[in-house]
Amino acid sequence: MTGGAPGRSLWQDARRRLLRNRAAVTAMVILAIIILLVTAAPWLSPWQFDQIDWDRLSIPPDPASRHWFGTDAVGRDLFVRTLLGGRVSLLVGVVATLVSLAIGVTWGAVAGYLGGRVDAVMMRVVDILYAMPFMFFVILLMVFFGRDILLLFVAIGAINWLDMARIVRGQTLALKQREFVEAAVASGLTTPAIIGRHIVPNLLGVVAVYVTLTIPQVILVESFLSFLGLGVQEPFTSWGALVNDGAQEIESAPWSLLFPASFLAVTLFCFNFIGDGLRDALDPRDR
Amino acid sequence: MLYYALKRLLGALPTLFLLLTLAFFMMRLAPGGPFDSEKSLPPEIQANLDRKYHLDEPLPAQYLRYLGDLLRGDLGPSFQYQDYTVNELIAAGFPVSARLGLLAMALAVVLGVALGTLAALHQNRPADHAVMTLAMTGISIPNFVLAPLLILLFAVHLGWLPAGGWNGSRWQNLVLPVIALALPLVAYIARLTRGSMIEVLRAPFIRTARAKGLPEHTLILRHALKPALLPVVSFLGPATAAILTGSVVVEQIFGIPGLGRHFVQGALNRDYTLVMGVVIFYGALIILFNFIVDLLYAVLDPRVRYR
Numbered sequence: 001m002t003g004g005a006p007g008r009s010l011w012q013d014a015r016r017r018l019l020r021n022r023a024a025v026t027a028m029v030i031l032a033i034i035i036l037l038v039t040a041a042p043w044l045s046p047w048q049f050d051q052i053d054w055d056r057l058s059i060p061p062d063p064a065s066r067h068w069f070g071t072d073a074v075g076r077d078l079f080v081r082t083l084l085g086g087r088v089s090l091l092v093g094v095v096a097t098l099v100s101l102a103i104g105v106t107w108g109a110v111a112g113y114l115g116g117r118v119d120a121v122m123m124r125v126v127d128i129l130y131a132m133p134f135m136f137f138v139i140l141l142m143v144f145f146g147r148d149i150l151l152l153f154v155a156i157g158a159i160n161w162l163d164m165a166r167i168v169r170g171q172t173l174a175l176k177q178r179e180f181v182e183a184a185v186a187s188g189l190t191t192p193a194i195i196g197r198h199i200v201p202n203l204l205g206v207v208a209v210y211v212t213l214t215i216p217q218v219i220l221v222e223s224f225l226s227f228l229g230l231g232v233q234e235p236f237t238s239w240g241a242l243v244n245d246g247a248q249e250i251e252s253a254p255w256s257l258l259f260p261a262s263f264l265a266v267t268l269f270c271f272n273f274i275g276d277g278l279r280d281a282l283d284p285r286d287r
Numbered sequence: 288m289l290y291y292a293l294k295r296l297l298g299a300l301p302t303l304f305l306l307l308t309l310a311f312f313m314m315r316l317a318p319g320g321p322f323d324s325e326k327s328l329p330p331e332i333q334a335n336l337d338r339k340y341h342l343d344e345p346l347p348a349q350y351l352r353y354l355g356d357l358l359r360g361d362l363g364p365s366f367q368y369q370d371y372t373v374n375e376l377i378a379a380g381f382p383v384s385a386r387l388g389l390l391a392m393a394l395a396v397v398l399g400v401a402l403g404t405l406a407a408l409h410q411n412r413p414a415d416h417a418v419m420t421l422a423m424t425g426i427s428i429p430n431f432v433l434a435p436l437l438i439l440l441f442a443v444h445l446g447w448l449p450a451g452g453w454n455g456s457r458w459q460n461l462v463l464p465v466i467a468l469a470l471p472l473v474a475y476i477a478r479l480t481r482g483s484m485i486e487v488l489r490a491p492f493i494r495t496a497r498a499k500g501l502p503e504h505t506l507i508l509r510h511a512l513k514p515a516l517l518p519v520v521s522f523l524g525p526a527t528a529a530i531l532t533g534s535v536v537v538e539q540i541f542g543i544p545g546l547g548r549h550f551v552q553g554a555l556n557r558d559y560t561l562v563m564g565v566v567i568f569y570g571a572l573i574i575l576f577n578f579i580v581d582l583l584y585a586v587l588d589p590r591v592r593y594r
Contacts, residue, residue: 132570135535140313224431265427273423
């Protein structure tokens with residue numbers, strides 16, 4: 001294997017397969033456009049997200065006044081609100097996923113690597129938590145402790161780490177048997193160093209797939225809470241909150257439901273397609 | 288098998304205990320109380336109210352009292368609906384939620400398995416792509432988006448079905464909420480079925496059955512379907528949880544007098560006992576369903592041996 005034909009690493013191989021997956025590539029392009037729009041929102045419209053246009057309350061899309069998506073019942077521009085709502089939804093999605101990633105990977109890798117009684121206890125904890133209707137707890141949390149956005153991140157992240165822990169543990173059990181881990185043990189590396197430097201980097205493939213599939217789930221939870229009126233607070237907004245507002249005026253102003261709802265659905269669609277594509281790309285067994 | 292069942296049931300007790308303990312203390316430590324809305328009650332009346340509902344006792348004592356009542360099956364009086372006990376409210380709301388949930392679950396399983404099998408039999412052909420795109424759409428459109436859209440289309444626009452209400456569970460009032468609850472699950476189940484069906488169809492025992500010259504539909508229905516359904520069965524546990532959570536939103540949107548609505552309203556009004564009652568009831572239901580799913584799994588999969 002020295003010299004000769006240049007080998008392809010797992011990641012190069014995966015990238016090639018991913019780029020050949022038309023659905024995934026399309027999803028990535030659309031998602032990039034959405035992220036760009038959401039980031040550039042303030043420069044795309046003359047209106048502010050909390051600015052009230054008293055002359056045009058609840059009007060349908062109207063390019064003349066540059067209300068591209070129309071206005072809501074109190075005369076705020078829906079184009080800007082949809083995009084800024086997207087900022088919040090995507091941000092919650094990414095940050096809460098990182099929280100669940102940190103907890104899940106650590107928990108799973110430690111349980112899997114240490115094994116034995118520690119593993120049994122740690123996974124028993126996961127089992128017990130698994131059976132809990134966590135959505136109800138998050139609702140309670142949000143109702144009682146004021147709709148704090150930071151709390152929202154942590155609460156959502158904290159309910160989503162269980163799957164991650166299970167998957168990571170399974171992978172770790174397999175990795176533990178490999179020669180390079182044995183070599184690391186033999187060379188006297190400490191356990192935390194082995195987990196950090198040898199186990200976790202080798203989990204990246206699985207974790208990457210799982211992260212792209214967790215982000216849409218988290219966005220969904222956030223919009224669910226915002227829909228119930230428990231997420232972000234006025235005048236700030238998120239896609240879930242906008243969908244809720246829109247649903248109230250469904251007969252008189254259907255556009256106020258349709259625009260945020262489509263942005264939410266398309267984004268979730270894209271993340272799911274990318275996740276599927278990544279899974280196929282990184283796990284070639286299933287071809 | 289019996290031993291396993293008993294062991295599993297006992298194993299569920301710590302979960303339930305943790306659940307109700309967490310819910311109890313979380314709620315009591317939160318700011319606000321059940322009588323806050325009636326502005327500035329005279330202190331004597333507030334004290335009387337607190338005494339009546341034992342809110343003046345120290346928290347651990349209240350907790351023990353609640354546990355004791357719970358063991359006798361008494362969930363206490365509701366704070367919000369002054370004349371009702373939580374038991375009565377649950378007894379009134381649950382049949383409504385259960386009918387909705389069971390119908391949605393049945394629809395999801397039947398439709399999901401049918402679509403998934405269809406896709407698997409036409410793997411990588413147009414029918415497969417169509418079903419999978421549909422499934423992805425179902426997963427990407429949450430039920431609280433789907434529900435208003437359904438109302439917009441079928442109630443406001445076409446006028447075929449009522450936009451909400453219950454009306455003693457006339458079927459017209461059931462259609463839209465059941466669809467809104469079921470569709471995301473249809474999507475998940477279709478994907479699960481497709482994946483496992485494709486795997487099963489590659490298995491040697493299917494090749495043998497084909498070689499025997501069995502007609503295709505016998506092959507699928509008699510031999511392939513049962514093993515292919517295993518992942519679907521294990522998904523039924525999470526699916527129950529999803530339907531119960533979804534009912535919170537769907538009942539709110541369609542104005543259905545079920546249990547889900549009590550939960551959010553109860554939490555907003557600090558109706559401690561009502562919220563606790565719903566959490567415990569739903570939690571127990573989810574645990575029970577997971578237990579049934581486990582047993583079902585053992586019955587369906589001859590490879591699983593339980594000690």
